[in-house]
Amino acid sequence: MTDSALGSLADDEARDDEVAAATDAIVARLGGGRFAVELSRVAEVGRAPGITRVPGLPNWLAGVANWRGRILPVLDLRGLLGADTDPLDHRARLLVLAEGSIVVGMLVDAVEGTTMLGGDVAAFPPVSGPTGSGLLSGQVPRDDGPIAVLDVAAVLRLRESLPRGRRTA
Numbered sequence: 001m002t003d004s005a006l007g008s009l010a011d012d013e014a015r016d017d018e019v020a021a022a023t024d025a026i027v028a029r030l031g032g033g034r035f036a037v038e039l040s041r042v043a044e045v046g047r048a049p050g051i052t053r054v055p056g057l058p059n060w061l062a063g064v065a066n067w068r069g070r071i072l073p074v075l076d077l078r079g080l081l082g083a084d085t086d087p088l089d090h091r092a093r094l095l096v097l098a099e100g101s102i103v104v105g106m107l108v109d110a111v112e113g114t115t116m117l118g119g120d121v122a123a124f125p126p127v128s129g130p131t132g133s134g135l136l137s138g139q140v141p142r143d144d145g146p147i148a149v150l151d152v153a154a155v156l157r158l159r160e161s162l163p164r165g166r167r168t169a
Helices: 003-021 152-161
Strands: 023-030 033-038 042-047 061-067 070-075 093-099 102-108 110-117 136-140 147-150
Touching: 023 093, 023 102, 033 110, 061 093, 061 102, 070 152, 093 110, 093 152, 102 152
Parallel strands: 033 147, 070 102
Antiparallel strands: 023 033, 023 110, 042 093, 061 070, 093 102, 136 147
């Protein structure tokens, strides 16, 4: 092989590594903030269903919903993340998050589209309180403002804070 062919091969491998490091994410609006959720953690996106509140649960656990014939715990993280908790409107969506056997729904005010997360994820400054900032793995700068990156594993660990008899999934 010639030097130029080897250089081209090295460039292709570097590009492949860069693409592998980049991750697709859904951009969702919660209150006035924008949050990215890794696409690999989102099983489904749909219209927000009717939710049945369960007494005695913290506010971040909105209740349960019948989602495609199964009972799905539904989270509303807006309060934990310091976002407005105004009533949801017709743009509200449910992101169904899955990790192994744990499946939950997360209410969002709207879904704005997708973005790529790559090496530009920076640390997120802890401004929304100890619980809320613990749910974020970083932020990505964009021309139209930063997007916070939601740590889905941390969100799913919230269930550990529920009283023992109230754990879902």
